């Protein structure tokens with residue numbers, strides 16, 4: 001499903017990711033861990049095309065990144081959902097409208113938007129907050145809205161970059177349980193975190209990154 005083959009990335013001639021090779025199976029939920037500055041965010045950025053590799057090959061589903069045509073780039077971006085530490089919600093839009101935004105940009109008709117957004121909010125257990133605005137929600141609730149926004153387009157892959165970094169430990173575990181539920185419904189998920197507590201006892205693969213190199217993997 002996802003394959004990195006000898007991928008390297010440089011910023012200003014400095015090597016940030018070094019010869020990275022790994023695969024993630026379709027339907028897998030895996031963690032990517034390592035200390036601050038190890039390159040976790042950069043590695044995720046290569047998957048959602050915020051950055052491009054300088055060397056090596058990346059395959060995501062049916063897409064080979066090195067031979068993507070310009071018209072395939074938006075198609076690939078649409079098949080990947082991303083969740084960030086700071087939620088990145090639009091505070092002047094309601095929960096419903098935050099989740100609906102990408103569908104509206106795509107031109108989906110309002111009747112379908114209503115069904116899709118309700119479905120996504122149900123999956124994150126937030127339907128009752130549909131008309132609320134982000135700033136009155138707790139951090140955990142805001143992250144659930146961000147997750148609903150990421151899954152409303154039914155992406156093949158959901159990427160999460162330190163998704164619990166702004167949350168207290170119990171809320172963080174609840175968010176990981178939510179990812180588990182979403183994964184059970186078939187979405188491939190990769191969660192980048194430096195927080196070992198998140199993958200302890202999950203029995204999920206944990207890829208370990210240090211100073212830009214994959215130094216091994218373990219089972220959480």
Ligand SMILES: Nc1ncnc2c1ncn2[C@@H]1O[C@H](COP(=O)(O)OP(=O)(O)OP(=O)(O)O)[C@@H](O)[C@H]1O
Nearest residue numbers: 011012016034035036037038039040041042043194
């Ligand atoms: N746009 C950029 N230009 C130059 N250097 C960058 C850029 N983005 C990241 N870096 C450097 O690349 C290295 C890896 O950064 P990255 O954010 O991928 O690490 P990380 O493991 O996600 O760290 P953290 O957990 O602190 O977010 C760091 O040394 C960082 O300073």
